[in-house]
Amino acid sequence: MEALKKAETSIKVGELFERMPFTRRHLFVGIVLFIVSVIEAWENMLIIFISSSIAADFHLTPVQEGSLIGSIYLGMIPGAYMWAILADRLGRRRSLMYSLLSFSVISLVTPFSVNFAMLYAVRFIAGVALGGVMVSGYPYFEEMLPVKQRGKGIVYLSAGWPLGTLLALAAAGLFLEGDGLMAGWRGAIVLSSLVGLWAFMIMKIPESPYWLAGKGRQEEARASIQYLSEGKVKLEPDQTVWVESAERESYFNIFKRRFIKLTSLQTAVNFAFAFGYWGLYTWLPTLLEQKGLSMSQSLVFITLSTLFQVPSYMVAAWLTGKFGRKKVMIVFVALAVLSGFGFAYSANMAQMYVCNFALAFFSLGAWGVWNAWFGEIYPTSVRVSGYSFGAGAQRWANTLAPSIIGMVIGFGWAFNATVSFIQVFMVITLCLIAFIPETEGKILE
Template sequence: MAPVVHGSLDEARAAIARLSRGRTIIPARQRLHVDSVTRGAWRELLKGPALRITVLQIAINFTFAWGYWGLQTWLPTLLQQRGLSLPQSYSFIAISALCMFPGYMVASYLTGKLGRKKVMVTFVGLSAVAGYGFANAQTIDMLHFCNFALAFFSLGAWGVWDTWIAELYSTRLRTIGYSWAALAQRLANIAAPTIIGMLVAQGTSFNVTTTFINLFLVATVLLALFVPETEGKDLD
C-alpha cells in the first residue's frame, strides 16, 4: 500500500464526499491509500480469464459501432431513397439527434436499478426492433417514429456500454483493454461506411441495406448476453 500524493488528502476527502453526495465522510485522522499498480501488457489481454472478455468486448465494439455508424453515415442518402429531399433528410437527422439526450438519461437511471447487462441487452434489443421497423416502414410517420426510437435506445445503450467496458478489466489492464475497444470501434467506423457505400452505389434497395445494417445490432445483443455483470461488484 502506498500513500496518496502528499498534500492531496484534503482534496481526496472532499472529492469522495462530493461524489457520494455526503454519504461517505473520511475522518481527518484517517489517511487514504491506493494500491501500487504496475502497468499491464497487451499480451495479458489474451491470457486466462481476460481472453474471453477481450474477445467479447472487441466483437461487441465492432458490431455495435457497425450497426450504428453504418446507418448514420449514409442516413441522408438512404432517406432520399425513401423520397425525402436533402434538406428534409438533414432536418430529419437533426430532430432524431435530440432523442439521444433522454436516451442517455433513462439508461443511466435504469442502470442503477437493473444493472448494466439488463439495460444494455434491452436497449440494444429495442434498437434492433426499431431498426427493423425503420427498414420496413411504409409511411414517413413510421419512418420518423422508428428512427427516433433507434436514436433513443442505441445512444442510451452506448452510454451504458462505454462504462461497462472499463469495469470488465482489472486496474492494471483497464486502460489497455479500453484502447482495444476503441480500436475495434474505429475499424468498424471505417469498414461500415465503406461497405454500405458500396451497397448504395450498386443500387441495393433501402430495405436490404438497412436490414443488413440491423443484423449487426442483433449480433451485439447476442454477444452481450455472455458478458458478466459488474453492477454493484467490487472492481479489482
C-alpha cells in the first residue's frame, strides 16, 4: 500500500520528458549551447592554423611545432576527468560556465609568452580548463530535451564543429595577413579568448532537471521542468521527481560490473573513431602534397571538405530520429570506410575530390549521431563520468594519431598505404558499434 502511494506521488524525470512538448525555451537553450559548441571547435582548431606563424616567431623545430599543436589536446585529457567530477558535484551549468571562463582567462596569457616552455605550459593549462566544455555540453543538452527531439537536437549541436572550424580558419587568415598592434597570431589568440565571455549567456538557462532531481533539489528541479515546458507539464503540489541514483557517488562507478562492458566498448569506439578521423585530417595537407597539390590548393581542398560536413549533420539528424542511432551510424561509418579507401586509391584528381567529400560527409554525420548516442547510454548519476572517459579517449587519439601517422610517413609509406592504415581504425569502429545498445526513443534514467 505504501509503495503504491509512493508511486502515485513520485515520477521519473525521464517520463516527464517523454510527454514534454518542444518549446521556444528548448530552442533558446539549444542556441546558447550551439554557440558553445562553435567556440569549442574554434579553440581546438585555431592553433593548427596559426602554428606556422608561432613557429616562425619562436624559431621552433617541426617537433616543437607539432607538440605545441598537441598541447591543448593533452591538457584536455586530465581536464576531462577533473571536470566530470566537478560537473557531478557543481552541476552541468556551473561547470560549463566555469570551464569556459577559466579557459578565456588562461588563454589570454598566451600572447605574453616569452619562450616555448611558457607557451606550451599555458596552452596545456588552457586545455585542462577547456576540458569542462568538452564533457559537459552534450550531456547537459541531452538532459534538457524531450525524448523525441533528443537525437536530432544533439546532432544539430554537433554541427557547431564545422562552423567553428571555418571561423577559426577565417580568424587566422584575417589576423595573420593584417597590420597593426594586434595583427598576427597574438591577435587571433586574443579574439579567441574573448569569445569565452559567452559563458555569461549560460547563466540565462536553467540547470538540468535530471541533475537537480538526483541531488534531491526538488523545487529547483520542478522549476526547471516548468521553464522548459512553458508550464505545459503539470505536477501535483506533493508530487516529487526522481532519477536512478548510484549506491555511492563516485567517478569509478563506470568501472563496476554493471557498466564495465559498456565503458570498455564506448572507450574503444571513441579512441578508434577519433584516430581514424584525426589521423587523416591533421596530416591531410602533407598527404595532398604527395598527390601534387600546393599548400594553397590543399587549404581550398580542406575548406571545401569542411563545407560538405554541414549538410551531413542535417541529414544524420533527420535519419536518426526515423531509424535510430545504431542503424544510421553503422551505415554512415560503413560508407565513410568505403569513401576512405576510395580516397586512398583514387586514380585521378576528380576521384580524389569526390571520395574525400564523401568521406567528410559520412564521417562527420556519424560523429553527430555518436555524440547523441554515447551520451545516452549511462544513467544520470554516471552520465558525465562515462562521457568524460570516452571523451578522454578521443583526446588520447588526438594526441597520439599525428605522431604515429607522422612516423609512418617518415618511414616512406606511400599515400595509399598511409590512408589505408588510417582507415583500419574506421573499420574497427564499425565492428565495435554493433555491440552498443540502441537508445533512440528511450527515456534517460
